[in-house]
Amino acid sequence: MSVPPTSAEKTIDLNGVFSAIDFEGSQSIVVAVSGGSDSLALLYLLLEYRNSKPLFPEIVAVTIDHALRPESRDEANFVGELCKRAGIAHHILHWHGQKPATGLSAKAREVRYRLLCDTARDCGAGIILTGHTFDDQAETFLMRSARSVVDGSDRGQAGMAPATLLERQVWLLRPLLNVRREKLRDYLRLHEITWRDDPSNESSKYERVRIRKSIEGNDLTQLRHEINEKALKRQQLNSEVAAALPDCASVVRGILLEINRKEWGQFKPDVQQLAIGVLLASMGGLSFLPPASSCKRALRFIEETGRQGKLALSRCIIEAKPEKILLYREMRSIPATHVEPGMSVVWDGRYRVINNGNSSLIIDACGKDGVERLKERSDAVHKPSTCSSPAIHADGQVNCLVFIDHGKLPEGLIIERHIGLFDNILVGYDELLAQSVAMILKIPGYKHSPVNQI
Numbered sequence: 001m002s003v004p005p006t007s008a009e010k011t012i013d014l015n016g017v018f019s020a021i022d023f024e025g026s027q028s029i030v031v032a033v034s035g036g037s038d039s040l041a042l043l044y045l046l047l048e049y050r051n052s053k054p055l056f057p058e059i060v061a062v063t064i065d066h067a068l069r070p071e072s073r074d075e076a077n078f079v080g081e082l083c084k085r086a087g088i089a090h091h092i093l094h095w096h097g098q099k100p101a102t103g104l105s106a107k108a109r110e111v112r113y114r115l116l117c118d119t120a121r122d123c124g125a126g127i128i129l130t131g132h133t134f135d136d137q138a139e140t141f142l143m144r145s146a147r148s149v150v151d152g153s154d155r156g157q158a159g160m161a162p163a164t165l166l167e168r169q170v171w172l173l174r175p176l177l178n179v180r181r182e183k184l185r186d187y188l189r190l191h192e193i194t195w196r197d198d199p200s201n202e203s204s205k206y207e208r209v210r211i212r213k214s215i216e217g218n219d220l221t222q223l224r225h226e227i228n229e230k231a232l233k234r235q236q237l238n239s240e241v242a243a244a245l246p247d248c249a250s251v252v253r254g255i256l257l258e259i260n261r262k263e264w265g266q267f268k269p270d271v272q273q274l275a276i277g278v279l280l281a282s283m284g285g286l287s288f289l290p291p292a293s294s295c296k297r298a299l300r301f302i303e304e305t306g307r308q309g310k311l312a313l314s315r316c317i318i319e320a321k322p323e324k325i326l327l328y329r330e331m332r333s334i335p336a337t338h339v340e341p342g343m344s345v346v347w348d349g350r351y352r353v354i355n356n357g358n359s360s361l362i363i364d365a366c367g368k369d370g371v372e373r374l375k376e377r378s379d380a381v382h383k384p385s386t387c388s389s390p391a392i393h394a395d396g397q398v399n400c401l402v403f404i405d406h407g408k409l410p411e412g413l414i415i416e417r418h419i420g421l422f423d424n425i426l427v428g429y430d431e432l433l434a435q436s437v438a439m440i441l442k443i444p445g446y447k448h449s450p451v452n453q454i
Contacts, residue, residue: 012187014049017175020162022450027124028058032116033083033090035063035075035196038131040082041184042176044193046129047086057127061090062119064112068099075196091119105206113166113425120170127450132160132174135181138220139211141227155289158231163428163449171428173451180220234429241274242436249279251441253403254417256385257283259325264302272299278421282437283327284315285349287420317384328385336364336393341412349420351390351402357412366391370398390415417443 050056083090144156248263305320319326392400422434
């Protein structure tokens with residue numbers, strides 16, 4: 001017969017959960033609270049931790065009503081009532097608009113993070129807390145492990161990072177990643193706090209739910225060791241690549257990357273594979289690393305091509321020279337984008353364009369017209385990379401080349417280099433790597449994480 005846990009066993013070490021987080025300098029903290037056991041436990045643990053400190057940021061609870069179930073409005077109001085009793089601010093945010101027929105979970109997550117970011121900015125918060133538990137971590141690890149067999153990469157097996165930077169501005173933290181869900185529920189029961197279960201968490205049509213049921217009640221100690229090992233491996237490789245890149249790679253005018261063959265040849269194969277993937281994604285405007293097979297193909301080309309040759313891969317051209325490798329955006333599938341006044345768009349995955357002026361503008365690839373225009377101004381410009389570089393077009397003509405005429409941009413227009421691989425979502429494990437790429441591209445670095453990643 002099982003023995004029910006004692007009160008001591010139901011308590012949770014607050015310092016173990018929160019002490020690694022640097023709350024200093026934060027005016028407020030946003031806490032995502034759905035009404036389920038995990039997020040409610042996070043909220044009450046945070047309130048308890050706050051009460052033990054002489055000074056602490058304002059706590060702002062946020063509930064996202066996705067309007068996907070009839071009960072969602074009542075659940076949001078339930079959280080609001082709890083927050084009212086606790087004396088903290090609570091906001092209910094809604095996902096408006098049509099819901100996709102496929103990929104609903106991924107889209108809901110994207111919307112959720114965007115709404116949380118918007119709220120954090122509005123209330124001056126640099127930190128968002130979510131209630132992801134070790135059960136969530138184990139499920140994520142097992143799902144990504146299955147996919148790694150297909151894509152050939154085990155980076156995702158590091159699981160969810162304790163910290164993730166959203167839109168370069170707000171750090172989303174997961175302080176409960178090492179705590180089991182049932183322990184959180186014991187804590188809530190001890191304090192006589194009820195929670196609301198989402199029925200979809202029991203539906204076996206979802207992969208995550210099927211995995212959840214398969215590991216429910218199991219001892220996950222060995223799985224915890226495996227996840228920690230993968231996380232450490234990812235960070236160690238990231239660190240090696242981050243140190244290697246500035247020694248071998250440089251970017252000219254933001255559009256042409258040069259790799260020194262001699263320096264490159266000194267790096268280990270796993271360092272080369274991650275490095276080439278990061279460089280292809282950054283120069284090609286990709287939001288994800290290319291598949292391992294593409295990275296290996298690029299490495300074979302670099303190794304086997306002694307003097308001359310070109311390879312089109314991952315929206316880039318890799319061009320072999322005797323002493324260096326050139327890498328730049330391929331002149332293909334580049335959109336012409338209208339940017340109306342007041343709009344902010346990411347163009348081609350490579351540049352963020354903000355139009356604070358009064359006129360509608362078009363940003364497009366420079367093309368042959370731009371190259372012809374440059375002939376009289378510079379013979380040193382690399383023509384192929386110039387073709388795919390950004391330019392402002394009007395009346396069918398190039399009237400401003402961004403990399404060479406930046407000081408002459410139309411009034412109110414701001415154009416910034418964008419790295420899709422890191423700028424939207426920067427996994428905390430990859431912080432050093434992202435800082436290294438930012439340095440090579442000569443753009444501002446990323447906001448440092450307020451928590452130790454392991």
